[in-house]
Amino acid sequence: MSESKPRQKEKVEPEREFTKATSTSSEEPLSDMTKDKTSERRGSETASIKAHEFDPHFKHEISNFHGGEKLKQCFQCGTCTSDCPIARFSDSYRPRSLIRMALLGLKDRVLSSDTLWLCAACFTCTDRCPQDVEVASVIRIFRNIAVKRGVIPQIFKELGSNILENGIAYKIPELRLKKREQTGLPPLPKRNPKALEKLAKETGFLKKLKGSG
Amino acid sequence: MDVNKDSNQKAWLLFLGCAVPYRVSSYEISTRKVLAELDIKLVEMPEYNCCGLPIDPIDHEMMLILAARNLTLAEEKGLNLVVLCPGCAGTLRKVNKKLKESKMLREKINSYLKETGREFKGTIEAKHLLQLLIEDVGLEKIRSAVKKPLFNLQVSEHMGCHVTRPTGAVDFDNPENPEALKKLIEVTGAKYVDYIDKSACCGAPIAGVNDKIPLQLTKEKLIHVKDAGAQALITVCPFCHMMFDTNQPRIERMFNETFKIPVLHYPQLLGLAMGFSSEELNLKGLRVDPTPIISQVSDRAEGK
Ligand code: SF4
Numbered sequence: 001m002s003e004s005k006p007r008q009k010e011k012v013e014p015e016r017e018f019t020k021a022t023s024t025s026s027e028e029p030l031s032d033m034t035k036d037k038t039s040e041r042r043g044s045e046t047a048s049i050k051a052h053e054f055d056p057h058f059k060h061e062i063s064n065f066h067g068g069e070k071l072k073q074c075f076q077c078g079t080c081t082s083d084c085p086i087a088r089f090s091d092s093y094r095p096r097s098l099i100r101m102a103l104l105g106l107k108d109r110v111l112s113s114d115t116l117w118l119c120a121a122c123f124t125c126t127d128r129c130p131q132d133v134e135v136a137s138v139i140r141i142f143r144n145i146a147v148k149r150g151v152i153p154q155i156f157k158e159l160g161s162n163i164l165e166n167g168i169a170y171k172i173p174e175l176r177l178k179k180r181e182q183t184g185l186p187p188l189p190k191r192n193p194k195a196l197e198k199l200a201k202e203t204g205f206l207k208k209l210k211g212s213g
Numbered sequence: 214m215d216v217n218k219d220s221n222q223k224a225w226l227l228f229l230g231c232a233v234p235y236r237v238s239s240y241e242i243s244t245r246k247v248l249a250e251l252d253i254k255l256v257e258m259p260e261y262n263c264c265g266l267p268i269d270p271i272d273h274e275m276m277l278i279l280a281a282r283n284l285t286l287a288e289e290k291g292l293n294l295v296v297l298c299p300g301c302a303g304t305l306r307k308v309n310k311k312l313k314e315s316k317m318l319r320e321k322i323n324s325y326l327k328e329t330g331r332e333f334k335g336t337i338e339a340k341h342l343l344q345l346l347i348e349d350v351g352l353e354k355i356r357s358a359v360k361k362p363l364f365n366l367q368v369s370e371h372m373g374c375h376v377t378r379p380t381g382a383v384d385f386d387n388p389e390n391p392e393a394l395k396k397l398i399e400v401t402g403a404k405y406v407d408y409i410d411k412s413a414c415c416g417a418p419i420a421g422v423n424d425k426i427p428l429q430l431t432k433e434k435l436i437h438v439k440d441a442g443a444q445a446l447i448t449v450c451p452f453c454h455m456m457f458d459t460n461q462p463r464i465e466r467m468f469n470e471t472f473k474i475p476v477l478h479y480p481q482l483l484g485l486a487m488g489f490s491s492e493e494l495n496l497k498g499l500r501v502d503p504t505p506i507i508s509q510v511s512d513r514a515e516g517k
């Protein structure tokens with residue numbers, strides 16, 4: 001994210017960039033494979049930090065969420081990054097950096113980072129962190145807060161609306177439902193999307209999905 | 214109410230999740246076959262919904278509510294849940310545990326569920342298929358159901374992260390040195406082959422955001438599996454299966470590699486050892502041709 005951009009713009013910018021960055025196609029040459037076209041590179045994430053960027057409350061904010069309690073215990077050993085399967089093949093995704101940035105209070109950088117959405121939630125980091133930081137949960141908390149700011153990658157919008165429409169995350173084509181029965185499977189149990197919609201209204205999830213965050 | 218009465222069959226409520234009915238029906242077909250053989254009665258689960266995991270990244274609370282709603286459906290039936298997808302299983306186990314332990318969280322989630330006439334009480338368990346096989350059916354019973362041991366086969370596993378991780382929340386097996394699937398494979402008579410980074414993630418969960426990293430991770434694992442000399446890879450996750458099976462031809466093209474490694478759902482392997490035919494187990498539903506495996510199995514049968 002360029003820092004010279006006016007402040008209001010920050011709200012919409014990350015999402016647009018995200019969509020652009022992730023329109024991957026299998027036709028792209030192999031040489032590009034290891035470069036995910038995220039706006040931040042490892043070096044620039046920590047480069048030229050401006051004083052106004054620090055939000056000293058950010059780490060406390062994170063620690064107040066379930067799963068974020070141990071954030072402040074991180075001693076930057078790097079186990080999370082070195083054991084992260086995604087970091088192996090991404091030149092920008094580094095869980096330790098995200099944790100460090102959060103501890104420093106670089107809230108805007110963390111929350112608008114495209115790399116935030118690359119975590120596979122495999123929980124290897126959480127299992128191996130010597131300081132019991134629930135790294136994967138901390139990243140989930142970052143994402144949840146980013147969503148409150150209006151940043152939701154398209155795929156999650158789709159999954160969310162599918163769930164509210166069908167009860168499950170995918171819309172299963174009629175043909176497949178027929179095939180189920182041809183192969184001797186019982187019909188797929190009915191779902192109750194109405195109940196889910198009610199819950200989604202109640203919690204504000206519906207509003208989030210519509211992007212009015 | 215008590216389905217377990219008057220029967221030597223144990224009843225479990227089947228949680229199908231999203232991916233299995235959407236794209237991975239051979240997993241469901243073979244699971245139903247082998248569980249029936251092991252005297253497990255599966256009860257269908259009307260009104261179920263997504264476990265919640267896919268939306269955890271955008272709204273943790275809504276995830277908790279979706280998972281809790283499923284748990285209340287099982288409580289109502291008085292049945293434990295058996296889950297095919299490790300993502301669903303991990304989520305339901307984690308949320309079940311959290312809600313049982315924390316009164317505060319339970320009250321909060323229940324305040325929402327009340328709107329739809331439900332309440333989480335904390336009376337049931339949720340288990341992944343593997344856990345059910347190991348803990349409730351038991352290796353001895355499975356061994357005695359094996360009619361055609363697969364002595365000619367040599368296979369590896371990819372268990373999938375959420376069967377065992379995160380350790381404290383899932384409470385099953387050991388992610389650093391998993392044994393459950395190994396034991397279950399060995400019980401079929403097949404030879405188990407280990408390989409480098411066996412318990413590493415295939416990357417599937419981010420395929421919708423960035424498909425290149427998962428394809429690379431999967432490719433790397435396939436190389437290790439091939440080098441180890443495995444004739445097939447065994448999975449217990451619909452998403453991992455899509456990475457290794459559905460995407461295998463694409464990976465071969467992209468990286469100019471040849472693998473041709475059939476990827477079977479564990480119940481398909483067990484089913485073959487029980488003597489089910491490849492049709493009954495829907496082996497033709499696999500993308501990578503499993504004929505070499507099938508011929509190994511039938512060779513033995515003919516040689517008998
Ligand atoms: S493994 Fe834990 S302590 Fe080490 S850098 Fe990561 S979060 Fe910090």
Ligand code: SF4
Nearest residue numbers: 084119120122123125
């Ligand atoms: S949970 Fe996310 S950050 Fe942690 S190791 Fe897995 S992919 Fe990396």
